[in-house]
Amino acid sequence: MSSVVHLANNYIYIASFTLFLIGFSILLLNSNLIKKIIGMNIMDTSVFLLFISQGYIKGRKAPILEGGGSVNPAEYVNPVPSALILTGIVVAVSVTAFLLALTVKLYNLYGTVDMDEIIEIRRSVDGNS
Amino acid sequence: MKRITVGLLLGAMLVVLLSTVSEMPQFGSPSNPTHNYISSRYVGKSALETGAVNVVTGIILDYRAFDTFGEATVIFVAALAVISVLARGGRSGD
Amino acid sequence: MIEDNDIILKQAARVLTPFILIYGIYITFHGHLTPGGGFSGGTVIASSLILNRISSGNHGSGPEIDRMMGIASIALVCYGLIKAMGTFFPDFTHRVLPRGIPGDLLSGGAILPLNIAVGFVVACVMYIFFCLIGEEA
Numbered sequence: 001m002s003s004v005v006h007l008a009n010n011y012i013y014i015a016s017f018t019l020f021l022i023g024f025s026i027l028l029l030n031s032n033l034i035k036k037i038i039g040m041n042i043m044d045t046s047v048f049l050l051f052i053s054q055g056y057i058k059g060r061k062a063p064i065l066e067g068g069g070s071v072n073p074a075e076y077v078n079p080v081p082s083a084l085i086l087t088g089i090v091v092a093v094s095v096t097a098f099l100l101a102l103t104v105k106l107y108n109l110y111g112t113v114d115m116d117e118i119i120e121i122r123r124s125v126d127g128n129s
Numbered sequence: 130m131k132r133i134t135v136g137l138l139l140g141a142m143l144v145v146l147l148s149t150v151s152e153m154p155q156f157g158s159p160s161n162p163t164h165n166y167i168s169s170r171y172v173g174k175s176a177l178e179t180g181a182v183n184v185v186t187g188i189i190l191d192y193r194a195f196d197t198f199g200e201a202t203v204i205f206v207a208a209l210a211v212i213s214v215l216a217r218g219g220r221s222g223d
Numbered sequence: 224m225i226e227d228n229d230i231i232l233k234q235a236a237r238v239l240t241p242f243i244l245i246y247g248i249y250i251t252f253h254g255h256l257t258p259g260g261g262f263s264g265g266t267v268i269a270s271s272l273i274l275n276r277i278s279s280g281n282h283g284s285g286p287e288i289d290r291m292m293g294i295a296s297i298a299l300v301c302y303g304l305i306k307a308m309g310t311f312f313p314d315f316t317h318r319v320l321p322r323g324i325p326g327d328l329l330s331g332g333a334i335l336p337l338n339i340a341v342g343f344v345v346a347c348v349m350y351i352f353f354c355l356i357g358e359e360a
Contacts, residue, residue, distance in 0.1 A: 003151045010156045017146045021139050023214050031252070055165070060158040063184040065176055065325075073169040076184070080168050083188040087200045090262065094207030096351050101211045104356060180322055180331035189260070189332045194306055197337070201344050205299055208292070208331035208348040215355045216288065 012053040016073040019046035029114045033103050037096060048085050055081035229278075232324040236278035243271035255331045261341025268342065268350035276353070288354055298343035299305040305340070309333055 007014065019042060055078035057112040065071055070090030103113065110118050144203035154161050171192065172184055184206050229335075251264030276285040309316045316322075316332040323330030 006151055006155075007147070010150055011155060012156050013150045013153060016148075017143070017150070018155060020146075021143060024142075025135060029132065053156065054161070054163050056157050057159050062258075063172060065172075065182050065184065071173055071176060073172040076172050078164050078186045079188060080166045081163070083193070084183050084188055086185075086202075086262065087196060090200050090204055094204055097207055097356070098210050098214075100356050101214045105214055120161055176325045177292050179334065180325050181334055182325050183255050183258065183260075185258075186255045186260050186338075187331075190254075191332070194309075194333075194337065195343065198302060198306060201299055201302060201341055204348050205295060206343060208295065208351050211286065211352060211355055212292070213224060 013050065013062075016046045016050040016053070019043075019049065033115060034104070037099050037103070040099070041092070041096055041105050042097060044088075048092075052081050052085050053087075055079070234273050237261070240271050240275055243274065244268060246345075247271060247342075250333070251338055252328065252336040255334045256326065256328070261282045261338040262345055262351040263343025264338070265342040266349060267354075268346040272350050273353045276350075285354075286350075288351055291351055293352075295344050295347035298340045298347075302337060302344075305333055307338055 022044030023039045023044075023046060026035050026042065030036060030039070057077055060075055060077050063076045063082075106118065108112075109114055110121055112118060112121075171188055175181060175184045175187045179187040179191040181191065247264050247266075247267030247270075248269060250259040254260035254264065272285065279285075296350060320332045320336070321329045322332055325331070328337070
Protein backbone atom coordinates (compact mmCIF):
# COMPACT_ATOMS: atom_id res chain seq x y z
CA MET A 1 0.00 0.00 0.00
CA SER A 2 2.83 2.36 0.81
CA SER A 3 4.38 1.58 -2.54
CA VAL A 4 1.21 2.80 -4.26
CA VAL A 5 1.45 6.04 -2.27
CA HIS A 6 5.12 6.27 -3.26
CA LEU A 7 4.16 5.77 -6.89
CA ALA A 8 1.47 8.43 -6.61
CA ASN A 9 3.99 10.90 -5.23
CA ASN A 10 6.39 10.31 -8.12
CA TYR A 11 3.83 11.26 -10.75
CA ILE A 12 6.46 12.93 -12.95
CA TYR A 13 8.30 9.66 -13.54
CA ILE A 14 5.05 7.88 -14.40
CA ALA A 15 4.23 10.64 -16.93
CA SER A 16 7.67 10.35 -18.45
CA PHE A 17 7.44 6.57 -18.82
CA THR A 18 3.94 6.84 -20.29
CA LEU A 19 5.20 9.30 -22.90
CA PHE A 20 8.08 6.95 -23.66
CA LEU A 21 5.77 3.98 -24.19
CA ILE A 22 3.38 6.04 -26.34
CA GLY A 23 6.26 7.20 -28.54
CA PHE A 24 7.61 3.67 -28.79
CA SER A 25 4.25 2.26 -29.85
CA ILE A 26 3.89 4.98 -32.50
CA LEU A 27 7.32 3.99 -33.79
CA LEU A 28 6.42 0.31 -33.99
CA LEU A 29 2.86 0.31 -35.24
CA ASN A 30 2.89 2.78 -38.14
CA SER A 31 4.38 2.14 -41.53
CA ASN A 32 4.52 5.80 -42.58
CA LEU A 33 8.02 7.22 -42.24
CA ILE A 34 6.88 10.66 -41.09
CA LYS A 35 4.87 9.12 -38.26
CA LYS A 36 7.89 7.10 -37.18
CA ILE A 37 9.91 10.30 -36.97
CA ILE A 38 7.19 11.88 -34.84
CA GLY A 39 7.26 8.86 -32.50
CA MET A 40 11.02 9.16 -32.11
CA ASN A 41 10.63 12.84 -31.23
CA ILE A 42 8.09 12.01 -28.51
CA MET A 43 10.52 9.46 -27.03
CA ASP A 44 13.24 12.12 -26.94
CA THR A 45 10.93 14.52 -25.13
CA SER A 46 10.08 11.93 -22.50
CA VAL A 47 13.75 11.34 -21.67
CA PHE A 48 14.31 15.09 -21.32
CA LEU A 49 11.36 15.34 -18.93
CA LEU A 50 12.77 12.52 -16.79
CA PHE A 51 16.18 14.14 -16.59
CA ILE A 52 15.16 17.72 -15.92
CA SER A 53 12.69 16.74 -13.20
CA GLN A 54 15.58 15.41 -11.12
CA GLY A 55 16.60 18.93 -10.32
CA TYR A 56 13.38 20.13 -8.71
CA ILE A 57 13.17 20.81 -4.98
CA LYS A 58 9.83 21.58 -3.37
CA GLY A 59 9.28 25.14 -2.28
CA ARG A 60 12.27 26.80 -3.91
CA LYS A 61 12.53 29.34 -6.70
CA ALA A 62 13.89 29.25 -10.21
CA PRO A 63 17.66 29.86 -10.46
CA ILE A 64 17.58 33.55 -11.42
CA LEU A 65 19.44 35.35 -8.67
CA GLU A 66 17.72 38.33 -7.16
CA GLY A 67 18.59 40.63 -4.34
CA GLY A 68 22.16 41.69 -5.01
CA GLY A 69 24.55 40.88 -2.26
CA SER A 70 24.84 37.58 -0.53
CA VAL A 71 23.32 34.58 -2.22
CA ASN A 72 21.93 31.70 -0.19
CA PRO A 73 22.13 28.52 -2.27
CA ALA A 74 19.44 26.94 -0.13
CA GLU A 75 16.60 28.84 -1.76
CA TYR A 76 17.20 27.92 -5.39
CA VAL A 77 16.45 24.88 -7.48
CA ASN A 78 19.34 22.74 -8.76
CA PRO A 79 20.41 24.31 -12.08
CA VAL A 80 22.85 21.63 -13.29
CA PRO A 81 20.39 19.19 -14.99
CA SER A 82 18.81 22.01 -17.01
CA ALA A 83 22.21 23.11 -18.25
CA LEU A 84 23.16 19.59 -19.29
CA ILE A 85 19.93 18.85 -21.17
CA LEU A 86 20.40 21.88 -23.46
CA THR A 87 23.01 19.93 -25.39
CA GLY A 88 20.67 16.95 -25.62
CA ILE A 89 17.85 19.02 -27.07
CA VAL A 90 20.13 20.38 -29.79
CA VAL A 91 21.30 16.86 -30.67
CA ALA A 92 17.68 15.69 -30.93
CA VAL A 93 16.88 18.56 -33.32
CA SER A 94 19.89 17.70 -35.48
CA VAL A 95 18.97 14.02 -35.69
CA THR A 96 15.37 14.89 -36.63
CA ALA A 97 16.57 17.23 -39.37
CA PHE A 98 18.83 14.58 -40.85
CA LEU A 99 16.07 11.96 -40.74
CA LEU A 100 13.74 14.33 -42.58
CA ALA A 101 16.39 14.96 -45.24
CA LEU A 102 16.74 11.21 -45.79
CA THR A 103 12.93 10.89 -46.04
CA VAL A 104 12.80 13.58 -48.74
CA LYS A 105 15.50 11.69 -50.65
CA LEU A 106 13.55 8.43 -50.37
CA TYR A 107 10.39 10.15 -51.58
CA ASN A 108 12.19 11.54 -54.60
CA LEU A 109 13.49 8.08 -55.46
CA TYR A 110 10.48 5.83 -54.83
CA GLY A 111 7.51 8.17 -55.02
CA THR A 112 6.02 7.05 -51.69
CA VAL A 113 6.66 7.57 -47.98
CA ASP A 114 5.21 4.24 -46.84
CA MET A 115 7.70 1.65 -45.55
CA ASP A 116 5.73 -1.38 -46.75
CA GLU A 117 5.40 -0.06 -50.29
CA ILE A 118 9.09 0.78 -50.45
CA ILE A 119 9.97 -2.77 -49.35
CA GLU A 120 7.62 -4.15 -52.03
CA ILE A 121 9.24 -2.02 -54.72
CA ARG A 122 12.71 -3.10 -53.60
CA ARG A 123 11.67 -6.76 -53.53
CA SER A 124 10.23 -6.60 -57.03
CA VAL A 125 13.31 -4.79 -58.33
CA ASP A 126 15.62 -7.38 -56.76
CA GLY A 127 13.48 -10.26 -58.00
CA ASN A 128 13.53 -9.02 -61.58
CA SER A 129 17.18 -8.07 -61.88
CA MET B 130 -0.77 -10.46 -34.81
CA LYS B 131 1.58 -7.52 -34.85
CA ARG B 132 -0.60 -5.58 -32.45
CA ILE B 133 -0.71 -8.44 -29.95
CA THR B 134 3.07 -8.73 -29.95
CA VAL B 135 3.51 -5.00 -29.52
CA GLY B 136 0.93 -4.96 -26.74
CA LEU B 137 2.70 -7.75 -24.83
CA LEU B 138 6.07 -6.08 -25.25
CA LEU B 139 4.76 -2.75 -24.01
CA GLY B 140 3.06 -4.45 -21.05
CA ALA B 141 6.34 -6.09 -20.03
CA MET B 142 8.18 -2.76 -20.36
CA LEU B 143 5.48 -1.06 -18.28
CA VAL B 144 5.86 -3.60 -15.45
CA VAL B 145 9.65 -3.22 -15.43
CA LEU B 146 9.51 0.58 -15.48
CA LEU B 147 6.87 0.80 -12.74
CA SER B 148 8.95 -1.42 -10.47
CA THR B 149 11.88 0.92 -11.14
CA VAL B 150 9.84 4.00 -10.23
CA SER B 151 8.97 2.50 -6.84
CA GLU B 152 12.69 2.32 -6.02
CA MET B 153 13.57 5.85 -7.10
CA PRO B 154 13.97 8.61 -4.51
CA GLN B 155 11.10 10.94 -3.72
CA PHE B 156 10.40 13.60 -6.32
CA GLY B 157 11.38 17.03 -5.04
CA SER B 158 12.96 16.20 -1.72
CA PRO B 159 16.06 18.20 -0.81
CA SER B 160 18.01 15.13 0.26
CA ASN B 161 18.19 13.51 -3.17
CA PRO B 162 21.62 12.27 -4.23
CA THR B 163 21.64 14.67 -7.19
CA HIS B 164 21.98 17.75 -4.98
CA ASN B 165 25.62 17.82 -3.96
CA TYR B 166 28.29 20.41 -3.35
CA ILE B 167 28.67 21.25 -7.06
CA SER B 168 25.23 22.79 -7.47
CA SER B 169 25.53 24.85 -4.27
CA ARG B 170 28.94 26.10 -5.40
CA TYR B 171 27.57 27.04 -8.83
CA VAL B 172 24.57 28.88 -7.40
CA GLY B 173 26.54 30.54 -4.60
CA LYS B 174 29.48 31.83 -6.57
CA SER B 175 27.85 32.54 -9.95
CA ALA B 176 27.38 36.27 -9.46
CA LEU B 177 30.94 36.73 -8.21
CA GLU B 178 32.88 34.60 -10.67
CA THR B 179 30.88 34.92 -13.87
CA GLY B 180 28.83 38.05 -13.38
CA ALA B 181 25.69 36.44 -14.77
CA VAL B 182 22.41 36.68 -12.88
CA ASN B 183 20.95 33.71 -14.77
CA VAL B 184 22.73 30.74 -13.24
CA VAL B 185 22.01 28.32 -16.12
CA THR B 186 23.57 30.71 -18.67
CA GLY B 187 26.54 31.16 -16.37
CA ILE B 188 26.99 27.39 -16.28
CA ILE B 189 26.71 26.74 -20.01
CA LEU B 190 28.72 29.76 -21.14
CA ASP B 191 31.33 30.21 -18.44
CA TYR B 192 31.93 27.13 -16.35
CA ARG B 193 31.26 24.67 -19.17
CA ALA B 194 31.76 26.77 -22.28
CA PHE B 195 33.63 23.99 -24.05
CA ASP B 196 30.54 21.76 -24.03
CA THR B 197 28.56 24.54 -25.70
CA PHE B 198 31.29 24.80 -28.33
CA GLY B 199 30.90 21.09 -29.09
CA GLU B 200 27.15 21.53 -29.29
CA ALA B 201 27.40 24.42 -31.77
CA THR B 202 29.70 22.18 -33.80
CA VAL B 203 27.07 19.41 -33.72
CA ILE B 204 24.37 21.61 -35.16
CA PHE B 205 26.78 23.00 -37.75
CA VAL B 206 27.71 19.47 -38.88
CA ALA B 207 24.00 18.62 -39.10
CA ALA B 208 23.58 21.52 -41.55
CA LEU B 209 26.54 20.21 -43.54
CA ALA B 210 25.02 16.74 -43.64
CA VAL B 211 21.63 18.02 -44.87
CA ILE B 212 23.35 20.11 -47.56
CA SER B 213 25.39 17.16 -48.75
CA VAL B 214 22.26 15.00 -49.04
CA LEU B 215 19.80 17.43 -50.51
CA ALA B 216 21.43 20.31 -52.37
CA ARG B 217 21.41 20.17 -56.11
CA GLY B 218 22.58 22.42 -58.86
CA GLY B 219 26.29 22.11 -58.24
CA ARG B 220 29.00 21.46 -60.73
CA SER B 221 28.85 18.04 -62.29
CA GLY B 222 32.01 16.49 -63.60
CA ASP B 223 35.23 18.39 -63.97
CA MET C 224 3.55 27.69 -53.15
CA ILE C 225 2.06 31.17 -52.89
CA GLU C 226 0.55 32.79 -55.95
CA ASP C 227 1.93 36.11 -56.91
CA ASN C 228 -1.27 38.05 -56.26
CA ASP C 229 -1.43 37.38 -52.52
CA ILE C 230 -0.63 40.91 -51.65
CA ILE C 231 -2.22 40.91 -48.21
CA LEU C 232 0.11 38.12 -47.10
CA LYS C 233 3.17 39.88 -48.41
CA GLN C 234 2.32 43.20 -46.80
CA ALA C 235 1.44 41.59 -43.46
CA ALA C 236 4.75 39.72 -43.42
CA ARG C 237 6.61 42.93 -44.22
CA VAL C 238 4.96 44.63 -41.23
CA LEU C 239 5.53 41.73 -38.81
CA THR C 240 9.16 40.92 -39.60
CA PRO C 241 10.81 43.79 -37.62
CA PHE C 242 8.87 42.92 -34.46
CA ILE C 243 9.84 39.26 -34.57
CA LEU C 244 13.45 40.23 -35.24
CA ILE C 245 13.52 42.63 -32.28
CA TYR C 246 12.04 39.94 -30.04
CA GLY C 247 14.69 37.44 -31.07
CA ILE C 248 17.53 39.93 -30.59
CA TYR C 249 16.16 40.83 -27.14
CA ILE C 250 16.13 37.18 -26.05
CA THR C 251 19.68 36.68 -27.31
CA PHE C 252 21.17 39.80 -25.78
CA HIS C 253 19.57 39.41 -22.35
CA GLY C 254 20.66 35.80 -22.00
CA HIS C 255 22.51 36.42 -18.77
CA LEU C 256 19.67 38.30 -17.07
CA THR C 257 16.50 36.46 -18.01
CA PRO C 258 15.85 32.91 -19.22
CA GLY C 259 16.81 32.49 -22.85
CA GLY C 260 20.21 32.82 -24.39
CA GLY C 261 21.74 31.98 -27.72
CA PHE C 262 19.76 28.90 -28.73
CA SER C 263 16.21 30.11 -28.22
CA GLY C 264 17.02 33.59 -29.52
CA GLY C 265 18.58 32.15 -32.65
CA THR C 266 15.46 30.09 -33.35
CA VAL C 267 13.20 33.15 -33.11
CA ILE C 268 15.48 35.13 -35.46
CA ALA C 269 15.38 32.23 -37.91
CA SER C 270 11.58 32.22 -37.79
CA SER C 271 11.48 35.83 -38.97
CA LEU C 272 13.76 34.99 -41.93
CA ILE C 273 11.61 31.97 -42.78
CA LEU C 274 8.42 34.08 -42.68
CA ASN C 275 10.01 36.47 -45.13
CA ARG C 276 10.95 33.66 -47.47
CA ILE C 277 7.61 31.86 -47.36
CA SER C 278 5.46 34.87 -48.06
CA SER C 279 7.34 36.36 -50.96
CA GLY C 280 6.18 34.55 -54.01
CA ASN C 281 6.67 31.32 -55.84
CA HIS C 282 10.42 31.35 -56.00
CA GLY C 283 11.21 32.23 -52.40
CA SER C 284 13.53 35.13 -52.22
CA GLY C 285 16.06 35.55 -49.49
CA PRO C 286 19.73 35.06 -48.78
CA GLU C 287 21.49 32.24 -50.57
CA ILE C 288 22.57 29.08 -48.79
CA ASP C 289 26.26 29.79 -49.49
CA ARG C 290 26.14 33.11 -47.72
CA MET C 291 24.33 31.61 -44.72
CA MET C 292 26.92 28.83 -44.41
CA GLY C 293 29.65 31.45 -44.57
CA ILE C 294 28.08 33.46 -41.74
CA ALA C 295 27.62 30.34 -39.60
CA SER C 296 31.23 29.21 -40.04
CA ILE C 297 32.62 32.66 -39.25
CA ALA C 298 30.45 32.79 -36.09
CA LEU C 299 31.65 29.34 -34.98
CA VAL C 300 35.30 30.34 -35.50
CA CYS C 301 34.68 33.55 -33.52
CA TYR C 302 33.28 31.50 -30.64
CA GLY C 303 36.40 29.35 -30.64
CA LEU C 304 38.71 32.36 -30.79
CA ILE C 305 37.04 34.17 -27.88
CA LYS C 306 37.09 31.04 -25.75
CA ALA C 307 40.73 30.34 -26.63
CA MET C 308 41.75 33.90 -25.75
CA GLY C 309 39.98 33.47 -22.43
CA THR C 310 41.85 30.25 -21.73
CA PHE C 311 45.37 31.22 -22.71
CA PHE C 312 45.37 34.84 -21.49
CA PRO C 313 43.58 34.66 -18.14
CA ASP C 314 42.89 38.38 -17.76
CA PHE C 315 41.22 38.68 -21.16
CA THR C 316 37.79 38.15 -19.68
CA HIS C 317 38.50 40.35 -16.68
CA ARG C 318 40.13 43.44 -18.18
CA VAL C 319 39.30 43.68 -21.87
CA LEU C 320 35.70 42.47 -21.92
CA PRO C 321 33.38 44.40 -19.59
CA ARG C 322 33.00 42.85 -16.17
CA GLY C 323 30.44 45.29 -14.87
CA ILE C 324 27.91 44.96 -12.11
CA PRO C 325 25.70 41.85 -12.17
CA GLY C 326 22.34 43.01 -13.47
CA ASP C 327 23.52 45.37 -16.19
CA LEU C 328 23.40 44.56 -19.86
CA LEU C 329 27.15 44.98 -20.36
CA SER C 330 28.24 42.60 -17.66
CA GLY C 331 29.48 39.09 -17.34
CA GLY C 332 32.68 39.19 -19.37
CA ALA C 333 32.62 36.88 -22.35
CA ILE C 334 28.99 35.74 -21.97
CA LEU C 335 27.48 38.40 -24.25
CA PRO C 336 29.79 37.82 -27.30
CA LEU C 337 29.41 34.05 -26.94
CA ASN C 338 25.61 34.37 -26.86
CA ILE C 339 25.67 36.44 -30.06
CA ALA C 340 27.92 33.90 -31.81
CA VAL C 341 25.70 30.99 -30.84
CA GLY C 342 22.62 32.96 -31.95
CA PHE C 343 24.15 33.50 -35.40
CA VAL C 344 25.02 29.83 -35.82
CA VAL C 345 21.59 28.54 -34.78
CA ALA C 346 19.68 31.10 -36.90
CA CYS C 347 21.65 30.33 -40.06
CA VAL C 348 21.35 26.57 -39.55
CA MET C 349 17.57 26.68 -39.02
CA TYR C 350 17.18 28.82 -42.14
CA ILE C 351 19.22 26.30 -44.17
CA PHE C 352 17.07 23.45 -42.83
CA PHE C 353 13.94 25.19 -44.04
CA CYS C 354 15.37 26.09 -47.45
CA LEU C 355 16.41 22.53 -48.22
CA ILE C 356 13.76 20.38 -46.55
CA GLY C 357 10.66 22.55 -46.63
CA GLU C 358 10.73 23.64 -50.23
CA GLU C 359 10.49 21.54 -53.32
CA ALA C 360 12.79 21.85 -56.31
